[in-house]
Amino acid sequence: KAGVTQTPRYLIKTRGQQVTLSCSPISGHRSVSWYQQTPGQGLQFLFEYFSETQRNKGNFPGRFSGRQFSNSRSEMNVSTLELGDSALYLCASSPSGSSADTQYFGPGTRLTVL
């Protein structure tokens, strides 16, 4: 099976712009989670989607949003970008969304905000 894919791999934006990142999970996986990775804060949970419903959300401002489509593909959107949003954004998928599941991570999207 193909792994988790994320597009684009790299993005450069300026403050105030908005950005949309895409994630295609492993075929058959119904849960998609998003994480932000920065040198200062480490890996932080953004949100999780299961069967097109957001099940959990991390402690991020409302500028961060996401959605999941019927084919389990997911997008996350960040509006009004700030310098501090520069990070590696990782998407992970799992088969059933159980907390015992292994999560399979994509290679990430590196976002740089200038």
Place this chain on the structure above:
Amino acid sequence: AQSVTQLDSQVPVFEEAPVELRCNYSSSVSVYLFWYVQYPNQGLQLLLKYLSGSTLVESINGFEAEFNKSQTSFHLRKPSVHISDTAEYFCAVSPYGGATNKLIFGTGTLLAVQP
């Protein structure tokens, strides 16, 4: 709430030497425990996980971790490391029984294997 502590941000070690990466967690509910590894410019991949049963779990590439409930620890060990083991290692927990598979990560330990 849950938290994970990895006290060592970096562990330098010579090739073929043993290594231990420490992980302690705090949680008011029972959790599943995971170790993920991140190679440069890549995403994370699962190394091993503890769900239940035997407290010693092993990976296919020689790593092992032991769950110690009384000390709330899940330290990762390898008896003999290789250059190719150089990577960042993340300990994580997920509370079980909840309707989510959110992972709470530690800050990571960079394992630097030197020849």
